Amino acid sequence: xxxxxxxxxxxxxxxxxxxxxxxxxxxxxxxxxxxxxxxxxxxxxxxxxxxxxxxxxxxxxxxxxxxxxxxxxxxxxxxxxxxxxxxxxxxxxxxxxxxxxxxxxxxxxxxxxxxxxxxxxxxxxxxxxxxxxxxxxxxxxxxxxxxxxxxxxxxxxxxxxxxxxxxxxxxxxxxxxxxxxxxxxxxxxxxxxxxxxxxxxxxxxxxxxxxxxxxxxxxxxxxxxxxxxxxxxxxxxxxxxxxxxxxxxxxxxx
Numbered sequence: 001x002x003x004x005x006x007x008x009x010x011x012x013x014x015x016x017x018x019x020x021x022x023x024x025x026x027x028x029x030x031x032x033x034x035x036x037x038x039x040x041x042x043x044x045x046x047x048x049x050x051x052x053x054x055x056x057x058x059x060x061x062x063x064x065x066x067x068x069x070x071x072x073x074x075x076x077x078x079x080x081x082x083x084x085x086x087x088x089x090x091x092x093x094x095x096x097x098x099x100x101x102x103x104x105x106x107x108x109x110x111x112x113x114x115x116x117x118x119x120x121x122x123x124x125x126x127x128x129x130x131x132x133x134x135x136x137x138x139x140x141x142x143x144x145x146x147x148x149x150x151x152x153x154x155x156x157x158x159x160x161x162x163x164x165x166x167x168x169x170x171x172x173x174x175x176x177x178x179x180x181x182x183x184x185x186x187x188x189x190x191x192x193x194x195x196x197x198x199x200x201x202x203x204x205x206x207x208x209x210x211x212x213x214x215x216x217x218x219x220x221x222x223x224x225x226x227x228x229x230x231x232x233x234x235x236x237x238x239x240x241x242x243x244x245x246x247x248x249x250x251x252x253x254x
Contacts, residue, residue, distance in 0.1 A: 006038055007208060014209040018056060018216025020236055026116045028053065028155035029109060029240040031209055040202050042102050047195040048202040050154040050188060052209035056217050057185035064178030075182055078143050082183050085144040086190035089151020094198055106247035112156025113240025139168040150184065151191040158184055
């Protein structure tokens with residue numbers, strides 16, 4: 001595919017990823033394989049995907065500012081462990097060899113896809129369990145682990161974080177989603193600073209994905225009222241499973 005057509009395809013991917021994130025979550029599972037298809041190495045594709053996601057996180061947090069207005073103390077407690085986790089994940093990514101990352105990336109994509117597929121049932125289970133096994137230290141340690149994952153591999157971060165926040169915090173989905181957005185932004189900013197300083201970023205694709213992702217996110221909010229989030233979630237999950245299989249197969253075929 002020529003460079004011009006590749007950029008057109010990537011722009012469409014950005015729109016789709018932004019819309020999917022707005023409706024169901026999991027848009028990174030669309031943009032990450034698209035970057036790989038452009039010939040970008042897995043580590044650089046992951047780093048580029050992380051940087052490109054920042055404007056979407058920021059825009060979502062701005063849109064949720066009313067739901068965030070009285071969550072300052074909660075954000076403050078969780079932000080500190082989010083920073084530490086993101087630093088740990090980013091440093092780990094930059095420390096492991098490309099071969100190791102290539103060996104595990106298909107399993108990370110598969111885990112994210114499965115998490116997306118079971119998200120509705122998981123949300124119901126969490127709502128029943130909420131308040132039974134909470135505790136501040138359990139929440140903080142879990143948020144650290146999720147942030148570590150996000151610093152290492154961005155795909156599926158929002159899905160996992162929203163699920164774990166719902167386990168420990170008794171609040172509405174909209175307010176938890178707003179909190180998830182801010183914490184994802186913190187993880188993204190911290191890990192992106194490390195990436196920009198220490199490893200190459202494909203800036204052209206990152207800028208294109210960021211810009212079209214913002215537009216796609218706005219369109220996704222409008223479409224969310226008309227499209228079944230369950231159907232879209234399942235479609236993206238199936239796509240993620242197919243990508244995971246293709247990545248694992250390609251690793252063994254030279």
